[in-house]
Amino acid sequence: MDYIRYKQYHSACGDCCGAESQADSPQPDGHRGHKHKDDHEHGADNHGSWTVHWPLLAALFILMVMLVLEYGFDVIPERWLGLVIYITAYLLSGYEVLLLAFRKALRLDFFNEFFLMSIATLGAFAIGSYSEGVAVMVFYSIGEWFQDTAVNNAKRSIKALLDIRPDQATVWRDGIWKTLDPAVVQIGDRVQLKPGEKVAVDGILLSEHAAFDSAALTGESKPDTKEKGGAVYAGMINLNQLAEVSVTALFKDSKLSRILEMVQDATTRKSQTQLFISRFAKIYTPIVFFLALLVVLLPMAFVADYTFRDWLYRGLVFLVISCPCALVVSIPLGYFGGIGLASRHGILFKGANYLDVMTKVDTVVVDKTGTMTRGVFRVQQVVAADISVEELLQFAGALESKSSHPVALAIVSYAQQNINVPLPRLEVSALEEIAGHGLKGRVEGHEVLAGNTRLLTKFGVSYAHSLNEGVDTMVMIAVDGRYVGHIIIADELKPDAAEAVSGLHALSIRVVMLSGDKQEVADRVASELQIDEVYGGLLPEDKVGRVQALKDGGSKMAFAGDGVNDAPVVALADAGIAMGGLGSDATVETADIVIQNDQPSRIVTAIKVGRLTRRVVWQNIVLAMSVKLIVLGLGAGGVATLWEAVIADVGVALLAILNAVRIQHISIREQELLS
Template sequence: MSEQRTVTLKVTGMTCAACSNRIEKVLNKMDGVEANVNLAMEKATIKYDPSKQSVADIRAKIENLGYGVATEKVTLDIEGMTCAACASRIEKGLNRMEGVTSAAVNLATNSAVVEFTEGIASVEDILEKIKKLGYKGQIRNEEQDDAGRKEERLKRKQRQLAISIILSLPLLYTMIAHMPFHIGLPMPKLLMNPWFQFLLATPVQFYIGGPFYVGAYRALRNKSANMDVLIALGTSAAYFYSLYEAFRTIGNHEYMPRLYFETSAVLITLVVVGKYFEDLAKGRTTEAISKLLSLQAKEATVIRNGEERKVPLEEVVIGDTILVKPGEKIPVDGTVIAGASSVDESMITGESIPVDKKEGDYVIGATMNTNGVLTIRAEKVGKDTALANIIKIVEEAQGSKAPIQRMADTISGIFVSIVVGIAVVAFIIWYFFVAPGDLAKALEVAIAVLVIACPCALGLATPTSIMVGTGKGAEHGILFKGGEYLEGTHKINAVLLDKTGTVTKGKPEVTDVLQFQENMLDYAVSAESASEHPLAQAIVEYGKKQAISMKPLEHFSAITGHGIEAVIDGKSILIGTRKLMKERSVAISVHEDKMVELEKQGKTVMLIAIDGQLAGIIAVADTVKESSKEAIQTLKQMGIDVYMVTGDNKRTAEAIAKQVGIDHVYAEVLPEDKANIVEELQKQGKRVAMVGDGINDAPALAKADIGMAIGTGADVAIETADVTLVGGDLMHIPQAIELSRQTMRNIRQNLFWALFYNSVGIPVAAAGLLQPWIAGAAMAFSSVSVVTNALRLKRVKI
């Protein structure tokens, strides 16, 4: 009998004892499982027999019951990766671990994002696995100065590069001797001395080139191969053959050795040069995050015990009272408790016009207070602020993988082995058939094949473009939640827009009041005071301006999608749509013409009935956003069909649609039915982007191919959205689609170049048409060119 194991899982979605009992009962029915589910702690402690059940089986059983098993996500910095094969090996190793639900390793950022089930796997287990694979991992410390670390790393590479160049230049000069034509430059005898060349080449081979040997050893120890293997093999062949030739000169001064010390040293120098410029270029891909981080205030003026004092931002806690003077940045998210001012929110929302703020208004950290003095209460600090959320979304997106990368990962996994095979075959063919017995020439060809191959270009083709694309999106207020959404957006050919808050500003105002019974407005305002619907709030605001005296509510209930009913002073109050009135047998036909007239003006008509009699009509209008018409026109020019969905009546909806140029309208749609419309469009072969506010549009956002949510800046991390459009500007929609198209074009260019370079370069090298140092230079250039091409996205107009 196998030994029992115990695991503790955090279970989400339990609301009562019935939930925990149900889970416990079902788990205990599994063969070899003994479970105890604690509702208060939201945990399930499970003993199981691993020969009969796995943790994955138990987890699946819990999820099949409609509950979830909580996972943790950690971002790790990884040292020692040199090419796509390294990233691929770590990723495969982590994904095979029990308890790891997903792992994405990004060569461009030298990082891994790992999601795991707590209780089954731990961060320590993951770090230990990375160590066993031959690399070093550590938890990313958000407080560390990332820019400082990168700068130090670049300085270290600069020093190594300087040493490598100084030692390699004299050897590079000796290449004149290998030229097929006479140049006529003087060649000092010392430079042609094999032992002098040995002294120059050895530090380059083993000090500068040491990391290649370490990387190759790690890879081979784990039964795989990477770029380090190719470099180590190629340069070692040149170096040790030259050393062998040098030994042959001892005691035989007439012997003319064929030396390739310059080949090994120059190759390593060229690769290090390429890596240095690659790192410089990769540094520029994260400029968007650096810019976002620079927006943060460094300190805040807090009022504690009646005294003002400046403290570092890290010391601000929830509930602190903060004073913000004109020209200062608002340090954290919070609510204004005193004062009035205009706040420039452009850095977060993209809106260039400052927003007036008064007591009770919400303010966002990192925005600029322009004129008045504000006193705010801190409500979100540290990692919970809007800016921190934006940075987190961008970082996660830059570390994620796009589906198109799977092909590159597959090729990278077998690439090095194939190249080594080709090099061996090329050596055999040259040594036995093309140049029989010429070991030096056969080695030269094999070395050229090994060093021209570039798995790095293939590994960097996708992630660098994703990093630049998501960063550029963030600069324009477009937050992609991951690489797959940046890729998926370019396929969109239909956009479904929610009306309220998306096409319109979402701030309706009362425009017309028709009163058929005395005190109708008093009853309407009092009844709507209990509702949170934007139309209800518009009526309440209007009532305040009219100094309406509120009446106490005896009963209130909302009728989803139709209106409300209430009891006030013993009277039955009904407020809502035509459909609601007809269902409750309220006669409205006598005022039909007036209702139609208001609806044709794009106004929403609310009917008020008191004790079964129509008592009045209130018309409410919502202003169309300034950017709506231009955005819809741009989408049409891009070949995208635009649809609008609303719970409003058909006439009002069509009037709004006509104002902005939308041809297809779905009216009188209940919130829960919006997802059905998305499905209907998908059945027509459309790739649908649903754009809404992320609240009552959640099912439709989740159902759409791409869900785009309008973020206010205070709420950018809308869970159901794949893309968040910060600030509500509809021009972000065509910009997001265009950015996706440009990014995918850039990725395809990178992949084509990487594949074309390798498929042409390797045969040319095998044919003996390239000197090894030229092959090395081409390899270094290929990686740098891929990253440089990705950086072109920064200049693309969207």
Template sequence: MESANETVKRELLLEGLDCTNCAAKIEKGVGKIDGIASCTVNFVTQTLTVQADIAREEELVSQAVKTVTQLEPHVRAKVKARRIAASPVAAAAEKELGSASTEEKTAGAACCGGHSHDHADHNPGHSHAHDHGHAHGGHVHEEAHPHQHGREHSGHRHDHGHAAASEDEAHAEGHEGHSHDHGQGRTTKLVMRLAAGAALSAAGYWLGLPGWAELMLFLAAYLVIGGDVVLQAVKNIGRGQVFDEYFLMSVATVGAFAIGEYPEGVAVMFFYQVGELFQGIAVNRSRKSISSLMDIRPDYANLQAGDGIRRVAPEEVAIGDLIIVKPGEKVPLDGKVVSGRSAVDTSALTGESLPREVEPGSGVLSGFMNKNGVLTVEVTKEFGESTVSKILELVEHASSKKAPTEKFVTKFARYYTPVVVIVALLLAVVPPLVISGATFSEWIYRALVFLVISCPCALVISIPLGFFGGIGAASRAGILVKGSNYLEALNDVQYVVFDKTGTLTKGAFAVTGIYPEGQRSKEELLRNAAYAELHSNHPIAESVRAAYGKPIDESRLEDYNEISGHGVEVRFDGQSVLAGNARLMEREGLTFAAPPEAGTIIHMAIGGSYAGYLVISDEVKDDAAEAIRQLKQLGIKRTVMLTGDARAVAESVGRQLGVDEVHAELLPQHKVEQLERLEQQKSAKEKTIFVGDGINDTPVLARADVGIAMGGLGSDAAIEAADIVIMTDEPSKIATAIHIAKQTRRIVWQNIGFALGVKALFLLLGAFGIATMWEAVFSDVGVTLLAVLNAMRVLRLRDYA
């Protein structure tokens, strides 16, 4: 239900959550609690996020913790940071006062972080909600320090410098049932149990004991090795959760004992536990690898105080404080350098390999690594609003927006296991009744093998890891993807639409051409233009002075006169100088040829004769042409440029870059109309990307299937408006993002095909009595382990190839 009252966003750390089936159960169970507006479980970061009625906050959080314990007793829920969301009435009042707009979101897109942007999977007729820092009908206010990323993930440290509980501490309280967590303490205990069970089994197998003694020995071995699995299966059945791996393994192994196959019953449970052990280790290593990609959270800040320098937590530093960043340290908060010079490594945020030089007046962002000099930085943003916090939050919540493939696998697993159980039951009962000579013991054994094979763990574990790994790899390349649905959507992109200014061009005027007439030199023409434009504040005049780059002696000027709508007239070193547009030259009766170049033209006349002209234009980005080439190489059908600039300028840029289609002199609403025209031309499956600067292109970013903000590093508006943020100013990163998306999907579908193929083969072999319990165990835990290892390959994706 959607609460009409104020809501609070609460996060719980789910220690020991290493099973996607468990995550799905928790998400479904907690989501049913009356008063919980929405609920999302992030399997990879082991986080449960709920949006709850603030009036019942503590009660609902307590109910959520209790529900988690009831559903999965081996998972420990710990309450984390808190953030308030105002009521819809308050949000409406804010909107009337001119604050950023808010729209109600669907429950399925809930809890995706403060900067939510829901495209509803971009189905036809979809709606868009740009919260710009709002969450589900209300404005999000942070309390204390909401971005506490000092989480302790089971099996590995993920606290980025904060003290993490040891594995033994994490499991100090008794956990009921079988845990998927295999920390150091649990690993030792499990290995000891497996060794003891194996010794008892060996004794039962080799000693030649009487029937009842042999049974007792194998039964003891079975309980030592797999008693926790059976206990968990019984508890789950009591809660109505029947078709899970505990049930499947318990029925299969207990059934083996029932038909006298004691050694196989113990062996299957033994190898299942061994597989679970290695599977847990692989999952935790995968999580650690993904986490290391975004290990950019600073551990501390050196705060400059009256009595010297104090090392404090970044959360304790206020805006305006001065911090010292020494060589080898991370910049802990966004700020401006007030003293010192250094090279900073920005690769963790932008993927750029070359260091960036900073000096007094330069801006620096949290997450940069200082290379050599000592920097004094004035803090401009609190830690909760800093770039590193926003990036970490976006990446951590990215998996809450699931790709269609993930949704398919989840739904498939929900129906697949019960169907296989029913088939196994029929396999055990029907053949002995209809086939002459068939025995119940033989077909029951085949049915038990069938059950062991049926667990879909390989799919439900490796697929989310694959997508999250792709998101992590993109982040390392300087590309923020807000959800695996957007990552998967990049695979179907056929049309890429660009804004021009700030996207394909640098967004700043510069002198791009100097064309003197007669015997005059370029240096002379530029010097005269710079002096003529000395007193103008226009961006074009500033670009001329910047191109000249030398001190201007005002004493050399006299009789300055600005001619409205035409230009300026001045005497420089005693000579008359005119600088302006074509109308100024025509007014003075000077003849000249129309320049062929596109851009803003400044015509010059010196001493009463035409002296030439300067071309002022927005420079094309260095890799813009390469970006278009790479997109075409990837099979993009059409590249389009939309701009409000003059047609001649736009067409010149389009020809220079090789863009297929150019539309100029457009207002924002006209850009939307052009995008909708493209939407009508493409098929339902094909997707469209719009690439803009994330500030003045919000309507088009919202309308496109995938909105990409260019140059969004440190820009709140860009991060909030788009589905994907390119953290550098490089258009070529779009091709990198598509390449990573294609490789991610390839690996994900490799896992799907491999898992289903192996299981189908072994299900047939089991049904025909060829496969035994041993092969069945491989088809379950072995395939899962291989699929997880394959998913980890996604982490190596980075560069476009």
């Protein structure tokens, strides 16, 4: 119990105590803290319960009774009896604080709140201020109780937000359906999903169709209908019919497991404000300790009627009010709240530091396809030259069937519906994907090119230059070095793309769009969305150059993209945003922030969450420091008593905590989000 209490105090106030972090502290069994988080969380839960705190509650009851007798009925017990009663209450409320102070003193660590509180309260007993000494310890311990409870609730709310992994899966094994632990399910297994059941592992749908609730992953309550072959992810809920899924990833490698890991890791990455406050607390605490000594000793040389007892009392007041826990606890609590608030709306911050970064962003750079547009292309027209449309689709469809690009999927889907020869029967070899250009390969012995005009130019294929003037996305096809036609593809804007741009403009943020499509296509999209700057016809390395130029120009920049080719630019930006937590693994791994529901308007939400969090954190810093400085001055001047000191210390801490906790309970409405 003592150890658990130590870990709880340490977790809440470890920085101001100058001790090592919880994750690095040795556990009783010799392992590091994060290896046994279940045991730790069990202790955390106990720490917040009333039954564990019965000694503190008993001490509070004794103190209240003694104060009522003394000040309400003028009943003062004999000195020895009062001392026994107050010592009993003192030990009930403060034995753990005294024990921790002793342990730290053995390690020559004197500049921590436990030691300061122990000195202050024992000093009060030494000068006969029994009730005040007990009051300091009781209310300090109550304050710590509330602080620890708030921190634990914040951590639990973040973990519970995404820790929705089911603990069983129905798997076809040995000719029967067996209920197994998801951890033992293998790739290729067939899993059955009953209506209302959570998906345990990632896979592809074997049933003809099924509807899923993906709110836990994306923050969206709208049902997601999947057709046969569609991707299904752990954490989704099967809504209304029996379905079967073929497993494509192990339980530990599922998207949900990785997302949960991201959220848990996020709480360990401190913001610049947290790091500053931690460093500040380690300097501040010894300074106020020595100032308290000066308050007691320095007046001996200047005050004619110097009385040691009076100045010692002032020094004790100074020690009580000096504890910086209101800062050290409420600030990380504010960031926990910000991470949790964002997570509930499908936005994963990989660290508190990125909440801070988003408050400073003045430019948001977005990719076009898959970020501002749906990335779901459809064939609008097929133009053949010298060969038939069916032959053109055979060559193009067979080659594109080896690619997962959205344009390729659109061509393959269209070809399968409009030609007689199944694409899988066509022999494709020597496939080569040329970044920013297209595909090159051999189909049934013929060399085939499928891509943009740059691809044909690269391989010396001539074509009508009037084709360069088209506005829509165009896939050029060449066979054996000869242009044979093209396929016109169209994409659609995402429903909230315009809302995202207008929301960013309302925050005085410039929007820049980069696209691999030709400039005319990019210009049309930018015009519809009223984007400030647009650059089309870019290769992946060109995007990196544009982003670097913006950074060199002094812009604090966030980049949002969804494809594998966007990963280098995401890594380069001050804040890299991956659109679609269920999308490209490379981009999600590289990104600092993941928007799971693929909505660009959530970029605005992410910025507003960051700004709210920072505002609350600085409110707490100003509140705590202002009150402490005032009461420190009053204490040194003999105006404030220990009663005022403890009420100010605990009161400020509780106000700061309540202010931080409210972030977790904000109900976001899209039109009045965090105004």
